[in-house]
Amino acid sequence: MRSRDGDRPLTLTILTLIFLPYLWADEYIISYRAVVRDAIMVSETLNVSRAMQKCEGRHTTSILLETGGSDDLHQIIVHDHDTFFSLMQQTTLHIDHREKNIDATNQSHTILTMPPQCFTVDINQDLAKITALK
Amino acid sequence: MRYFLLLLVVMTGTAFAAEQSDVTVKARPAAETTVICASPQEEPAYTPPVSQVTSVPKSEPLLTETNNVHITVYGQGVAPMTTTSPAQAYALAKRAAIADAYRLIAEKVKGVRVEGQDTIKNMIVKRSMVRTHVDAMIRQANIIETTFKDGLCEVEMEIVLSRSQFSL
Structure with a gap:
């Protein structure tokens, strides 16, 4: 029969395992911009940089991306853009669309932007855990 | 005669x-x-009957405290002609389709600003121009299905509007 004091190390271990990744995780500022002209994608920009100061907010949705042996977050995201886009969709995206019809000739210009936003990133050997902050 | x-x-x-x-x-x-x-x-202004103003079509879903509104759109994107592989064509077409789907959601939820200008000379239309503009911030839209056929990518996107999102 274990005493109450005897369970303390086990509880501490579990709590450490749960919260340690958040303590070790790095914070990155990520922004995205896609320009579509006449239904054809013409440019795409993904900016990734380490946060220069501590981000505030609570953790929300997380995704796991395969690192492929790399520790460069930009490469990791580009390698599996679709999964990262599912995380971006949970954050706020800005859409700006302009369309012009002159004498039955149509021109359209759409810009989809994710404003710079803070994410916590924990890169292990095989996986990178990216969590959005809200 | x-x-x-x-x-x-x-x-x-x-x-x-x-x-x-x-x-x-x-x-x-x-x-x-x-x-x-x-x-x-000279003519008196048209005033619709009160019943006509207050009546709302029953088929349109209304956003209430208990009823959420689901909006589904189909965005379309085309692969550029100068792609190096089918995979690249698919990826680019899909991203264009996603942007189009976001635009359609913004049009439905927030609305479109429309400006028109027609130039008429001697009762003949010389130039006709219509400009539309959509500007919105969208959160928590989900891609339901993606299809790619003959260089055209179609993305089905859904967003759920709830009353709580609009409360302060």
Whole structure:
């Protein structure tokens, strides 16, 4: 029969395992911009940089991306853009669309932007855990 | 007698045609057109019945505290001609389709700003221009399905609007 004091190390271990990744995780500022002209994608920009100061907010949705042996977050995201886009969709995206019809000739210009936003990133050997902050 | 009747018919027709052409010439000045356009001021303004104003079509879903509104759109994107592989074509077409789907959601939820300008000279449309503009911030939209066929990518996207999102 274990005493109450005897369970303390086990509880501490579990709590450490749960919260340690958040303590070790790095914070990155990520922004995205896609320009579509006449239904054809013409440019795409993904900016990734380490946060220069501590981000505030609570953790929300997380995704796991395969690192492929790399520790460069930009490469990791580009390698599996679709999964990262599912995380971006949970954050706020800005859409700006302009369309012009002159004498039955149509021109359209759409810009989809994710404003710079803070994410916590924990890169292990095989996986990178990216969590959005809200 | 026959020739006389035939001559009479021809003369009547010529006179009628001349009368018609005169009417056309008179109708040309812009001032007369303006007078015609100004006529609604004299008529009383149209006031729809109260029942017509308050009635709402039952088929349209309403956003209430208990009822969420699901909006589904289909965005379309085309692969560029200069792609190095089918995978690249798919990826680019999909991203264009996603941007189009976001645009359609913004159009439905927030609305479209429309500006039009027509240039008319001598009763002929010389230039017709319509500009539309959509500007919105969208959160928590989900891609339901993606199809890619013959260089055209179609993305089905859904967003759920709930009353709590709009409360302060």
